Amino acid sequence: MNVCLLIKQRLGELGLEQRDLAAAAGVTESYVSQLLTQAKLPPAPERTDIYVKMTKFLRLPAGKLADLAEHERMEELKKKLPGSPVPLYKEVREMILRKCVVERQKELRAIFERHPFGELERLITQKLLDTAKRVAMKELDSEGWLKLFAQLNGRKYEEMRVSILEFLDTDVFHISVENCISFLDPLIDSWDIDLTHFGLEIVLNQRLVPENLKRLDYVEREPGVMAEDEPGLEEFLQNSAMSQDATGEEIEFLKRLRFTGARPTALYYYRELQSLRDPLHFRQVSVAPMHKYGDANAVERQMRVHARHGALNRWNEHQPTRARKRKRKSRSASGVIRPG
Numbered sequence: 001m002n003v004c005l006l007i008k009q010r011l012g013e014l015g016l017e018q019r020d021l022a023a024a025a026g027v028t029e030s031y032v033s034q035l036l037t038q039a040k041l042p043p044a045p046e047r048t049d050i051y052v053k054m055t056k057f058l059r060l061p062a063g064k065l066a067d068l069a070e071h072e073r074m075e076e077l078k079k080k081l082p083g084s085p086v087p088l089y090k091e092v093r094e095m096i097l098r099k100c101v102v103e104r105q106k107e108l109r110a111i112f113e114r115h116p117f118g119e120l121e122r123l124i125t126q127k128l129l130d131t132a133k134r135v136a137m138k139e140l141d142s143e144g145w146l147k148l149f150a151q152l153n154g155r156k157y158e159e160m161r162v163s164i165l166e167f168l169d170t171d172v173f174h175i176s177v178e179n180c181i182s183f184l185d186p187l188i189d190s191w192d193i194d195l196t197h198f199g200l201e202i203v204l205n206q207r208l209v210p211e212n213l214k215r216l217d218y219v220e221r222e223p224g225v226m227a228e229d230e231p232g233l234e235e236f237l238q239n240s241a242m243s244q245d246a247t248g249e250e251i252e253f254l255k256r257l258r259f260t261g262a263r264p265t266a267l268y269y270y271r272e273l274q275s276l277r278d279p280l281h282f283r284q285v286s287v288a289p290m291h292k293y294g295d296a297n298a299v300e301r302q303m304r305v306h307a308r309h310g311a312l313n314r315w316n317e318h319q320p321t322r323a324r325k326r327k328r329k330s331r332s333a334s335g336v337i338r339p340g
Helices: 003-014 018-025 029-036 050-058 064-080 090-099 102-114 119-139 143-153 157-168 177-187 231-238 248-256 266-277 296-317 319-333
Strands: 188-194 199-204 213-216
Touching (some): 003 018, 018 029, 018 050, 090 188, 102 119, 119 143, 119 157, 119 177, 119 188, 119 199, 119 213, 157 177, 248 266
Antiparallel strands (some): 199 213
């Protein structure tokens, strides 16, 4: 049993047609037809949402279609391995070079042609793909965004959803001309790379991605420091009102913070930065230089509370002494005389 046979079987049992399934999954009837005729390999479960929708519509056990798709893809991969990378289509390479900043195009074209589909070409293509896929995954359930994207491409909403689902299922070795024309080309405005440090800067279409500047850097890290990207930290660093005066040491400290379960927001990192700078939180010298506070009144309130706590502690420490003095005064007033 594979994805194609199971879907056909359930459609027959439920008395439904391909167009019913296409409508439930939010894709075109043509896309469903290609899956059922095995003209198209089932997409990877982690890169699409159609299996959840199809499973619910066909009243199948949860995860059944996704498991079959994963098995089918693995079998297909075994048939292809071992194999050598196939160079990109000429049109794909031309599009990628055309998006490169003008002053670096000639140099990169020479490298690409000298080493067809070599390490640098694969690296750049993969990073452009990864960045575009993150945008696609984030907006996949946004009907308004998809309709705008479809309008820019001169296509229908359902066709655009199919195009994005196929794009999410591709990789650097199988990217097609269609992927580039329908998604990568309109989404990416330009890119540039520092060939010394291999830092990549990608500018996205601002109509589709308001925070359209993405930077991918290769940096030296201390042993044991993980290279995870926290969305909240990235948002914090991109918000100049929150992070404009943060020092390099402070940012490194924030990057070292690790979490399990819920993910921190940009506001959490802002408050953590202010907490790091507050001398009241440290017994000796602060681990970071003192900068201006985002809320001076809040800091003053903290200092007043700290002062009151200190006064109460000192008062409690001297309680025994005060009690003895009151006792002596009481005895003296009653006329009791103690021997010398």
